[in-house]
Amino acid sequence: LHDAPAVSLASNHPNHVWQVDASISTQFYLADDGAKVMDKAVFYDGKPANLKKIERQRLWRYVITDHTSGTLYLEYVLGAESAENLSNVLINAMQKRHEADPFHGVPWMLMTDPGAAMTSSIFRNLCRAMSINLIINQVGNARAKGQVEQAHNIVEREFESALKFKAAQTLEQINEWAGQWMRFFNATSIHSRTQRTRYGVWQLIQADQLRLAPSVAVCRELAVSTPEERKVSNLLQVSFRGAQFDVSTVPGVMVGEKLLITRNCWRDQDSAIAVLVGEDGREQYHVIEKIGIDQYGFAETAAHIGEQYKSHAQTPAQVSRKVLEQIATGTTNQADAESARKSKKVPFGGLIDPHKHVTDTLLPAYMPRRGTSLNVNAPTVELAPLSHVEAAKLLRARLDNLWTPETFSWLQQQYPQGVPQDQLEAIEAELKRPAEVIRKPFSLVLAAVGGE
Structure with missing residues (x-):
């Protein structure tokens, strides 16, 4: 007790x-x-x-x-x-x-x-x-x-x-x-x-x-002014009460995230308050300033062309992206990482097998299932015959120097109604047959013509 x-x-x-x-x-x-x-x-x-x-x-x-x-x-x-x-x-x-x-x-x-x-x-x-x-x-x-x-x-x-x-x-x-x-x-x-x-x-x-x-x-009045959720633009700005406010000074701010914004009682029109939650779970308040506009509608914080160069501090997303780039390329600085990326090196030195989860998985052997044959009436396909000119073009490419004008006349005599497409291989074999006779020994040729 x-x-x-x-x-x-x-x-x-x-x-x-x-x-x-x-x-x-x-x-x-x-x-x-x-x-x-x-x-x-x-x-x-x-x-x-x-x-x-x-x-x-x-x-x-x-x-x-x-x-x-x-x-x-x-x-x-x-x-x-x-x-x-x-x-x-x-x-x-x-x-x-x-x-x-x-x-x-x-x-x-x-x-x-x-x-x-x-x-x-x-x-x-x-x-x-x-x-x-x-x-x-x-x-x-x-x-x-x-x-x-x-x-x-x-x-x-x-x-x-x-x-x-x-x-x-x-x-x-x-x-x-x-x-x-x-x-x-x-x-x-x-x-x-x-x-x-x-x-x-x-x-x-x-x-x-x-x-x-x-x-x-x-x-x-402040007691009833509930904080409003606002999205951070790519300029690190938020819109609040009809004006733009600079949130680049808010710790850890990133483009596209949403912030809670409320009024600032000390300078009601010129500044506001961004409400964050710390690691201890307590709310933290950060004063953000209103961005003024010049006579042409440009923001007073904008960089003047040819006179100034400005850049925001790196957001946590940018820092993390660079760290991940160095890890993937096996380098220790940003310059080497960019060089490795330009040379199209394989990430992580090729140590990662993207198909490992597929090849290492032992699949079960499935029992075959009994089925019933399906009787299907296959359709009959009839091909239109080729003209003599079309058939000659195809056969000439196959016969090369064996093709002669007499061959074309023979084709017309044998197939007066056109050349069937399924007969091209047989016709090719028939036209190549005299060439085989010529390549036979000379004594056999003499015997074939009666010894003269």
Whole structure:
């Protein structure tokens, strides 16, 4: 049953890390005639109907703390823990409120628990647009934001306890009293870690650490501006809100991929924000600049012909392509790889057999299947006879010097109606027969003609 050991956390400067948490008041609710104490005899689990009656009147307490200085911000809302209430409280905390309250600005990081309001799209959109790195602790690990948890105890003991002696009539009055107490506490209470007041430590913030928030109206508009998906063109640009933005500075960007783009509250028209997801699963924000257009409609970032030469840094796809080229050609640099490719060398030195999966596969010997013969009446093909001239052309090529004018006359006499195509070989053999007689011995020839 012992707790697991914890690790202490440190922040770099005021406004570097804020922690936010909501908690329902276990003592009070706001009735029609003012704040009332929740009597344990009336409001408990055994009487859920009584709790249901005052559901919309229960006080929710939002506390925000600055991790470095310990400064706390306190605000009450009615109803329930919702994305709208959380966003409004954060927006109010970032504004400059009172001359006696120096605490304001946009935090660089915000730690919270994984509640439905904390992970809602409205609250996430607000954090994206304000470039706030949202850190959500794991379920059951409330001590990761122990500072704000302890702040709830301080508020209950030192502020809410006073409401028993003087009941507030409206929510505005409760928040007015809460603001007075908050400024008093931050200005006078000595923090145990810093041994100084909370406002005193927060005042050490530097100019580059203090990011001023836009107006409440602009912040509320940003809370509902969901990032839009945009496709990267071959110029490493995206279209957003009627203009072109340069995304060449976004780490790992590639032509054809899609990026989430949202508004940038700091320079609403001149820049936007590309939303990426890091290896740790957290969102990362990269500012991208709007591309201006000259009087002729050319981009101001374009290279002027004959005067400039520009090229983008290599994208991951280009780098990977070169590495693969060197692996395939067995080289160690791009010049050798291009030379090997031009000489049409076989990839991988011919070590890869593309048919190996075919030749190495042992196929089964299939048993022959018994079948039935098909009786087919083969069609009779009749070929038209060749003319004497057509047949002479074919036979002359075959007989060479044996062909004579008498041969043509013989062909006409033997086949007066034309020469059948299937008789060409027989005719050729017949016409070659005298040549065989001439090649016989001379004595046999004499005997054949009667010895003369």
